[in-house]
Amino acid sequence: TLFFLITGLDAELSYVRNDVVNHYALSFNLLIPSETNNLHFSWHAKSKVEYKLGFQVDNPMAMAMPQANISLQGEVPRTLSVFRVELSCAGRLDSEVTILMQLNLTINSSKNITVLNFKRRKMCYKKLEPEVKPPTSDKNSIDPVNAAPTTSTRVFYISVGVCCAVIFLVAIILAVLHLHSMKRIELDDSISDSSSSQGLSQPSTQTTQYLRADTPNNATPVTSYPTLRIEKNDLKSVTIMEAKAKVKDIAISRERITLKDVLQEGTFGRIFHGILIEEKDPSKEKQVFVKTVKDQASEVQVTMMLTESCKLRGLHHRNLLPITHVCIEEGEKPMVLLPYMNWGNLKLFLRQCKLVEANNPQAISQQDLVHMAIQIACGMSYLARREVIHKDLAARNCVIDDALQVKITDNALSRDLFPMDYHCLGDNENRPVRWMALESLVNNEFSSASDVWAFGVTLWELMTLGQTPYVDIDPFEMAAYLKDGYRIAQPINCPDELFAVMACCWALDPEERPKFQQLVQCLTEFHAALGAYV
Ligand SMILES: *[C@@H]1O[C@H](CO)[C@@H](O)[C@H](O)[C@H]1NC(C)=O
Ligand SMILES: *[C@@H]1O[C@H](CO)[C@@H](O)[C@H](O)[C@H]1NC(C)=O
Ligand SMILES: *[C@@H]1O[C@H](CO)[C@@H](O)[C@H](O)[C@H]1NC(C)=O
Secondary structure, eight states: OOOHHHHTOOOOOOOEETTEEOHHHHTOEEEEOTTOOEEEEEEOOSSOEEEEEEEEESOTTTBOOOEESSOSEEEOOSSOEEEEEEOOBOSSSOEEEEEEEEEEEEETTOSOEEEEEEEEEEEEOOTTOSSOOOOOSOOSSOOHHHHHHHHTTTSOOEEOTTOOOEEEEOOBOOOOTTOTTSOOOOBOOOOSOTTTBOOOOOOOGGGOOOOEEOOTTTOOOOOOOOOOSOOHHHHTTOOHHHHHHHTGGGBOOGGGEEEEEEEEEOSSEEEEEEEEEOSSOTTOEEEEEEEEEOTTOOHHHHHHHHHHHTTTTTOOOTTEEOOOEEEOOTTSOOEEEEEOOTTOBHHHHHHHHHHHHTTOTTSSOHHHHHHHHHHHHHHHHHHHHTTOOOSOOSGGGEEEOTTOOEEEEOOTTHHHHOGGGOEEOSSSOEEOGGGOOHHHHHHOOOOHHHHHHHHHHHHHHHHTTSOOTTTTSOGGGHHHHHHTTOOOOOBTTOOHHHHHHHHHHTOSSGGGSOOHHHHHHHHHHHHHHHHHHO
């Protein structure tokens, strides 16, 4: 039973895509906090779109007709503009009011009208009455605030109780590609993944939404996490000799390693499938991943590979894949060894699934994907407990085997093997910008909460089978984009409950994000619910 998440989520999307109205998104009937009197909508169109705006309230005694600060009829502006809708309670009685805002759009003066209905609910109270009574109206949708106590023991939930105000970006694409009679228009191009995703809008900065994960039992407000001792800034000061010295204790001789196929190759790095011969019994072999560099690799790159490989060193968890050995013999390029996982890199695996999916939709089920997410959350939960911050959680830094076992690994060589996922923002650091929490991007602050953010993006990668998040956004614009409240869109076919989980990982305030333990719990319930339907 997953009823709770989306009802309380303000990270709502309201859109039309390919000229098809997403009735689901529009059918949302969101509760507006009673102290909020203004809603803001931003919008724009790429070509001529006429609109008509209308309002309805179901209880005019409790609320006067809403007022917009734009005319009720006109043309959608060509530049991004904001309009405001005022929802003021009359103060005459206590009641929940349902508000309907209707926006009729006409494209290029054609006869077809696209009708968008935005529904909101708001509690209105009688003025000068200190005690407020709960609403008496009989609503079939759950009031997230009131519903919470009954469910909080089982799962975490999101409440909009503290939401100040709501800005919804009307992220609308009217891509009328298939209607040849019409010119292509776009209302708002701020959508991240036009290939297969829908527009998502989120409240923006001045109206930050507070997605609250309620944790009565394990709410330990961790505000600062010790960072792992592999600061990129430190790398410059680490010489290759020091890096080698640090891994001496796990060094093995080159003779024990046989290199087989190249699994991945970058400009200077390579990952091989290798065989490691047991030291005590040479007849026994173990399969391994071997990360190594080519001849042209610089000393800095080699140092970086060695230090980054040690990120998870010494940690033991079934969902972690730490380094086991190195080979740093004179005259040889250093090698880093990790246990083998026969389906290899998770991102490449997901992309493979996507290709296969075209012919075979059953290739990988949603339940499988959620199960992978749970495993990643378990591994991360362990890291968080050990106060280790990964700083680069992403599908590319996970591996998978034929039992669909997923393990998180370090990010050594990832910059080289997945160059599209890292960007330099003026400084010399090549960072996974699209996976980074705002505070990491802007202030270089990392914590388990910023790992939670990256987990949300990883979950999105799983559900999109390895698409690149924020693909249309200039990496330089990412911080501003996130600040403005934009996030990646809900993947097609991604259940709302699951998207709600992602979305709350992307709360601006790190403390508002769920903890990994909660994510494990929530995803596990969701996984069970999926199983129940099959
Ligand atoms: C929008 O169109 C519908 C159907 O044509 C109509 O009933 C409704 O009154 C229109 N709303 C506005 C605000 O013009
Ligand atoms: C409506 O109000 C919003 C916010 O208060 C403001 O940004 C916008 O410019 C106003 N629009 C018009 C047409 O007055
Ligand atoms: C108007 O909509 C109808 C069905 O809703 C569709 O068959 C027709 O092609 C549309 N007309 C234009 C000009 O797009």
